[in-house]
Amino acid sequence: MTFGAEDRTHPLKRVIMRVPGPALAKADPTEWHYGPQFNPERAQRQHAELAEIVTNSGAEIHWLPSDDDGLADAMFVQDTSFVTRAGAVVLNMGKALRKAEPALHLDAYAALGVPVIGQLTGDQQIESGDLVWIDPVTLAVGRGARSNQQGIEALRDILTPHGIQVVAYDLPYWTGPSACLHLMSLISPLAPKMALIHAPLLPYAMWQELTKRGWTLLHAPEDEFTASNGLSLNVLMLTPKDVVMVDGFPRTRALMEAHGCRVQVFEGDALCIACEGGPTCLTRPVLRA
Numbered sequence: 184m185t186f187g188a189e190d191r192t193h194p195l196k197r198v199i200m201r202v203p204g205p206a207l208a209k210a211d212p213t214e215w216h217y218g219p220q221f222n223p224e225r226a227q228r229q230h231a232e233l234a235e236i237v238t239n240s241g242a243e244i245h246w247l248p249s250d251d252d253g254l255a256d257a258m259f260v261q262d263t264s265f266v267t268r269a270g271a272v273v274l275n276m277g278k279a280l281r282k283a284e285p286a287l288h289l290d291a292y293a294a295l296g297v298p299v300i301g302q303l304t305g306d307q308q309i310e311s312g313d314l315v316w317i318d319p320v321t322l323a324v325g326r327g328a329r330s331n332q333q334g335i336e337a338l339r340d341i342l343t344p345h346g347i348q349v350v351a352y353d354l355p356y357w358t359g360p361s362a363c364l365h366l367m368s369l370i371s372p373l374a375p376k377m378a379l380i381h382a383p384l385l386p387y388a389m390w391q392e393l394t395k396r397g398w399t400l401l402h403a404p405e406d407e408f409t410a411s412n413g414l415s416l417n418v419l420m421l422t423p424k425d426v427v428m429v430d431g432f433p434r435t436r437a438l439m440e441a442h443g444c445r446v447q448v449f450e451g452d453a454l455c456i457a458c459e460g461g462p463t464c465l466t467r468p469v470l471r472a
Protein backbone atom coordinates (compact mmCIF):
# COMPACT_ATOMS: atom_id res chain seq x y z
CA MET A 184 0.00 0.00 0.00
CA THR A 185 1.22 3.54 -0.72
CA PHE A 186 1.41 6.00 2.14
CA GLY A 187 2.78 9.40 3.13
CA ALA A 188 0.79 12.54 3.94
CA GLU A 189 3.43 15.24 4.27
CA ASP A 190 3.04 16.74 0.79
CA ARG A 191 0.11 19.18 0.75
CA THR A 192 0.27 19.71 -3.01
CA HIS A 193 -1.76 16.48 -3.27
CA PRO A 194 -5.36 15.63 -2.28
CA LEU A 195 -6.21 13.51 0.72
CA LYS A 196 -6.59 9.91 -0.46
CA ARG A 197 -6.62 7.76 2.68
CA VAL A 198 -7.38 8.69 6.28
CA ILE A 199 -7.89 6.99 9.65
CA MET A 200 -11.01 7.90 11.69
CA ARG A 201 -12.85 6.51 14.74
CA VAL A 202 -16.51 7.13 15.57
CA PRO A 203 -17.17 8.57 19.07
CA GLY A 204 -19.09 5.41 20.08
CA PRO A 205 -19.58 4.03 23.59
CA ALA A 206 -16.32 5.49 24.92
CA LEU A 207 -17.60 9.03 24.34
CA ALA A 208 -21.14 8.15 25.41
CA LYS A 209 -19.85 7.10 28.85
CA ALA A 210 -17.31 9.90 29.30
CA ASP A 211 -17.55 12.12 32.37
CA PRO A 212 -17.29 15.64 30.86
CA THR A 213 -15.58 17.05 33.95
CA GLU A 214 -12.90 14.37 33.92
CA TRP A 215 -12.29 14.83 30.18
CA HIS A 216 -12.43 18.66 30.22
CA TYR A 217 -15.44 18.73 27.84
CA GLY A 218 -17.56 21.87 27.70
CA PRO A 219 -21.24 22.61 28.34
CA GLN A 220 -22.32 21.68 24.78
CA PHE A 221 -21.19 18.08 25.38
CA ASN A 222 -23.83 15.70 24.00
CA PRO A 223 -22.59 12.28 22.84
CA GLU A 224 -25.64 11.47 20.69
CA ARG A 225 -25.39 14.73 18.77
CA ALA A 226 -21.60 14.24 18.58
CA GLN A 227 -22.13 10.85 16.94
CA ARG A 228 -24.39 12.40 14.26
CA GLN A 229 -22.02 15.30 13.69
CA HIS A 230 -19.12 12.87 13.27
CA ALA A 231 -21.11 11.00 10.60
CA GLU A 232 -21.66 14.31 8.80
CA LEU A 233 -17.91 14.94 8.71
CA ALA A 234 -17.21 11.37 7.56
CA GLU A 235 -19.65 11.86 4.67
CA ILE A 236 -17.83 15.00 3.52
CA VAL A 237 -14.50 13.14 3.67
CA THR A 238 -15.89 10.16 1.74
CA ASN A 239 -17.52 12.38 -0.89
CA SER A 240 -14.15 14.04 -1.48
CA GLY A 241 -12.86 10.69 -2.74
CA ALA A 242 -10.77 9.83 0.32
CA GLU A 243 -10.99 6.30 1.71
CA ILE A 244 -11.56 5.98 5.46
CA HIS A 245 -9.89 3.24 7.52
CA TRP A 246 -12.01 2.94 10.66
CA LEU A 247 -10.37 2.25 14.02
CA PRO A 248 -12.51 -0.02 16.20
CA SER A 249 -14.69 2.13 18.44
CA ASP A 250 -14.97 -0.18 21.42
CA ASP A 251 -16.25 0.40 24.93
CA ASP A 252 -12.64 0.97 25.98
CA GLY A 253 -12.95 4.19 27.97
CA LEU A 254 -10.88 6.11 25.40
CA ALA A 255 -13.21 9.05 24.75
CA ASP A 256 -10.53 11.20 23.09
CA ALA A 257 -9.40 8.37 20.76
CA MET A 258 -11.77 9.82 18.10
CA PHE A 259 -9.14 12.60 17.82
CA VAL A 260 -6.99 10.29 15.71
CA GLN A 261 -4.81 13.10 14.40
CA ASP A 262 -2.84 13.29 17.63
CA THR A 263 -1.63 9.73 18.15
CA SER A 264 0.57 9.14 15.10
CA PHE A 265 1.57 10.56 11.72
CA VAL A 266 2.60 9.15 8.36
CA THR A 267 5.55 10.03 6.10
CA ARG A 268 6.69 8.53 2.77
CA ALA A 269 9.09 6.38 4.87
CA GLY A 270 6.35 5.04 7.16
CA ALA A 271 4.35 5.88 10.28
CA VAL A 272 5.56 7.30 13.59
CA VAL A 273 3.49 6.30 16.61
CA LEU A 274 3.55 8.84 19.42
CA ASN A 275 3.24 8.99 23.20
CA MET A 276 0.45 11.21 24.46
CA GLY A 277 0.94 14.19 26.78
CA LYS A 278 -2.61 13.88 28.21
CA ALA A 279 -2.62 11.07 30.80
CA LEU A 280 -6.14 9.90 29.86
CA ARG A 281 -4.95 9.25 26.28
CA LYS A 282 -1.93 7.06 27.13
CA ALA A 283 -3.50 3.81 25.80
CA GLU A 284 -4.30 5.17 22.33
CA PRO A 285 -1.01 4.32 20.52
CA ALA A 286 -1.84 0.57 20.59
CA LEU A 287 -4.91 1.29 18.40
CA HIS A 288 -2.72 3.03 15.83
CA LEU A 289 -0.08 0.26 15.83
CA ASP A 290 -2.87 -2.21 15.01
CA ALA A 291 -4.19 0.06 12.24
CA TYR A 292 -0.79 0.38 10.56
CA ALA A 293 -0.30 -3.39 10.76
CA ALA A 294 -3.71 -3.87 9.09
CA LEU A 295 -2.94 -1.25 6.44
CA GLY A 296 0.55 -2.59 5.71
CA VAL A 297 2.23 0.70 6.64
CA PRO A 298 5.64 0.17 8.27
CA VAL A 299 6.21 1.88 11.63
CA ILE A 300 9.59 3.66 11.52
CA GLY A 301 9.57 4.78 15.14
CA GLN A 302 7.59 4.93 18.37
CA LEU A 303 7.94 7.31 21.30
CA THR A 304 8.02 5.88 24.81
CA GLY A 305 8.67 6.76 28.48
CA ASP A 306 9.09 10.46 29.12
CA GLN A 307 9.16 11.33 25.38
CA GLN A 308 5.85 13.08 24.66
CA ILE A 309 4.52 14.35 21.33
CA GLU A 310 0.93 14.77 20.16
CA SER A 311 0.57 15.19 16.43
CA GLY A 312 -1.74 18.18 16.87
CA ASP A 313 1.56 19.91 17.66
CA LEU A 314 3.04 19.02 14.24
CA VAL A 315 2.80 21.10 11.05
CA TRP A 316 4.56 20.22 7.78
CA ILE A 317 6.19 23.47 6.57
CA ASP A 318 7.24 21.56 3.46
CA PRO A 319 7.60 17.82 2.83
CA VAL A 320 11.06 17.73 4.46
CA THR A 321 10.52 20.25 7.29
CA LEU A 322 8.33 19.43 10.26
CA ALA A 323 7.46 22.13 12.82
CA VAL A 324 6.76 21.00 16.40
CA GLY A 325 5.07 23.07 19.11
CA ARG A 326 6.69 22.53 22.51
CA GLY A 327 4.01 22.97 25.15
CA ALA A 328 1.66 21.14 27.49
CA ARG A 329 1.39 18.06 25.23
CA SER A 330 4.79 17.84 23.50
CA ASN A 331 8.12 18.06 25.32
CA GLN A 332 11.85 18.38 24.58
CA GLN A 333 12.49 14.64 25.06
CA GLY A 334 9.80 13.97 22.45
CA ILE A 335 11.33 16.49 20.04
CA GLU A 336 14.75 14.83 20.38
CA ALA A 337 13.21 11.40 19.79
CA LEU A 338 11.46 12.71 16.65
CA ARG A 339 14.77 14.08 15.36
CA ASP A 340 16.44 10.68 15.89
CA ILE A 341 13.63 8.96 13.97
CA LEU A 342 13.25 11.47 11.10
CA THR A 343 16.79 12.74 10.41
CA PRO A 344 17.86 9.48 8.69
CA HIS A 345 14.88 9.97 6.35
CA GLY A 346 16.00 13.48 5.37
CA ILE A 347 13.33 15.25 7.44
CA GLN A 348 14.32 18.25 9.56
CA VAL A 349 12.45 18.91 12.84
CA VAL A 350 12.10 22.58 13.88
CA ALA A 351 10.77 23.32 17.39
CA TYR A 352 8.77 26.39 18.48
CA ASP A 353 7.53 27.22 21.99
CA LEU A 354 3.78 27.46 22.56
CA PRO A 355 2.34 29.97 25.05
CA TYR A 356 0.70 29.12 28.40
CA TRP A 357 -2.71 30.49 27.25
CA THR A 358 -5.27 29.12 29.76
CA GLY A 359 -2.93 26.55 31.27
CA PRO A 360 -2.19 22.83 31.08
CA SER A 361 -5.72 21.44 31.43
CA ALA A 362 -6.94 23.07 28.18
CA CYS A 363 -6.07 21.61 24.80
CA LEU A 364 -3.71 24.02 23.04
CA HIS A 365 -1.81 22.42 20.17
CA LEU A 366 0.30 24.16 17.50
CA MET A 367 -2.51 23.18 15.10
CA SER A 368 -4.93 25.15 17.31
CA LEU A 369 -3.15 28.25 16.00
CA ILE A 370 -2.55 27.44 12.34
CA SER A 371 -4.43 25.43 9.71
CA PRO A 372 -2.74 24.99 6.33
CA LEU A 373 -5.21 25.54 3.44
CA ALA A 374 -2.74 24.93 0.59
CA PRO A 375 1.01 24.24 0.32
CA LYS A 376 1.86 27.89 1.14
CA MET A 377 -1.35 29.28 2.60
CA ALA A 378 -2.70 29.04 6.15
CA LEU A 379 -5.36 30.40 8.45
CA ILE A 380 -3.70 31.63 11.67
CA HIS A 381 -4.45 33.03 15.11
CA ALA A 382 -1.45 35.36 15.14
CA PRO A 383 -1.65 36.55 18.80
CA LEU A 384 -0.69 33.09 20.10
CA LEU A 385 1.38 31.80 17.16
CA PRO A 386 5.13 31.49 17.93
CA TYR A 387 6.69 34.63 16.45
CA ALA A 388 9.64 32.74 14.94
CA MET A 389 7.24 30.46 13.10
CA TRP A 390 5.29 33.41 11.70
CA GLN A 391 8.64 34.92 10.62
CA GLU A 392 9.78 31.69 8.91
CA LEU A 393 6.51 31.23 7.01
CA THR A 394 6.52 34.89 5.96
CA LYS A 395 10.13 34.55 4.75
CA ARG A 396 9.07 31.52 2.69
CA GLY A 397 6.32 33.53 1.01
CA TRP A 398 3.27 31.97 2.70
CA THR A 399 -0.06 33.79 2.58
CA LEU A 400 -1.22 33.97 6.21
CA LEU A 401 -4.92 34.73 6.75
CA HIS A 402 -5.65 36.25 10.15
CA ALA A 403 -8.79 34.52 11.45
CA PRO A 404 -11.34 36.88 13.07
CA GLU A 405 -10.49 36.97 16.76
CA ASP A 406 -14.05 37.14 18.08
CA GLU A 407 -14.98 33.92 16.27
CA PHE A 408 -11.78 32.28 17.54
CA THR A 409 -12.70 33.24 21.12
CA ALA A 410 -16.39 32.34 20.79
CA SER A 411 -15.51 28.90 19.42
CA ASN A 412 -12.82 28.13 21.99
CA GLY A 413 -10.36 28.20 19.08
CA LEU A 414 -12.27 25.77 16.87
CA SER A 415 -13.18 28.34 14.19
CA LEU A 416 -9.59 28.03 13.05
CA ASN A 417 -9.47 24.22 12.89
CA VAL A 418 -9.83 23.65 9.15
CA LEU A 419 -9.10 20.41 7.30
CA MET A 420 -7.55 20.66 3.83
CA LEU A 421 -9.00 17.97 1.53
CA THR A 422 -7.16 19.28 -1.52
CA PRO A 423 -5.40 22.64 -1.84
CA LYS A 424 -8.03 25.36 -1.21
CA ASP A 425 -10.79 22.77 -0.75
CA VAL A 426 -11.42 22.70 2.98
CA VAL A 427 -13.80 21.66 5.78
CA MET A 428 -14.66 23.63 8.92
CA VAL A 429 -17.21 23.65 11.76
CA ASP A 430 -20.34 25.63 10.84
CA GLY A 431 -21.22 28.93 12.53
CA PHE A 432 -18.21 31.16 11.85
CA PRO A 433 -19.25 33.14 8.77
CA ARG A 434 -16.48 35.73 8.77
CA THR A 435 -13.73 33.10 9.06
CA ARG A 436 -15.42 31.24 6.21
CA ALA A 437 -15.75 34.40 4.11
CA LEU A 438 -12.06 35.19 4.59
CA MET A 439 -11.06 31.80 3.18
CA GLU A 440 -13.57 32.10 0.32
CA ALA A 441 -12.19 35.53 -0.53
CA HIS A 442 -8.81 33.83 -0.98
CA GLY A 443 -10.16 31.25 -3.43
CA CYS A 444 -11.11 28.42 -1.05
CA ARG A 445 -14.16 26.19 -1.40
CA VAL A 446 -15.39 25.74 2.18
CA GLN A 447 -17.66 22.88 3.29
CA VAL A 448 -19.15 22.97 6.78
CA PHE A 449 -20.68 20.54 9.25
CA GLU A 450 -22.40 21.05 12.57
CA GLY A 451 -19.82 20.61 15.33
CA ASP A 452 -21.03 22.17 18.57
CA ALA A 453 -21.41 18.88 20.50
CA LEU A 454 -18.48 17.12 18.87
CA CYS A 455 -15.87 19.80 18.28
CA ILE A 456 -16.55 22.86 20.43
CA ALA A 457 -17.47 20.72 23.46
CA CYS A 458 -14.63 18.19 23.13
CA GLU A 459 -11.94 20.68 22.03
CA GLY A 460 -11.07 19.21 18.62
CA GLY A 461 -12.09 20.00 15.05
CA PRO A 462 -11.96 18.30 11.65
CA THR A 463 -8.15 18.19 11.52
CA CYS A 464 -8.08 16.48 14.92
CA LEU A 465 -10.76 13.93 13.90
CA THR A 466 -8.77 12.72 10.87
CA ARG A 467 -5.35 11.09 10.59
CA PRO A 468 -4.16 11.46 6.99
CA VAL A 469 -2.32 8.35 5.81
CA LEU A 470 -1.92 9.27 2.13
CA ARG A 471 -1.95 12.43 0.08
CA ALA A 472 -1.24 11.64 -3.59
Ligand SMILES: NC(=O)NCCC[C@H](N)C(=O)O
Nearest residue numbers: 259312363365458459460464
Ligand atom coordinates in the same frame (compact mmCIF):
# COMPACT_ATOMS: atom_id res chain seq x y z
N1 LIG B 1 -5.22 18.14 17.51
C1 LIG B 1 -6.15 18.51 18.38
O1 LIG B 1 -6.30 19.70 18.67
N2 LIG B 1 -6.84 17.55 18.98
C2 LIG B 1 -7.91 17.78 19.86
C3 LIG B 1 -7.86 16.88 21.03
C4 LIG B 1 -8.95 17.19 22.01
C5 LIG B 1 -8.96 16.26 23.20
N3 LIG B 1 -10.12 16.48 24.02
C6 LIG B 1 -7.72 16.46 24.03
O2 LIG B 1 -7.77 17.18 25.02
O3 LIG B 1 -6.70 15.87 23.72
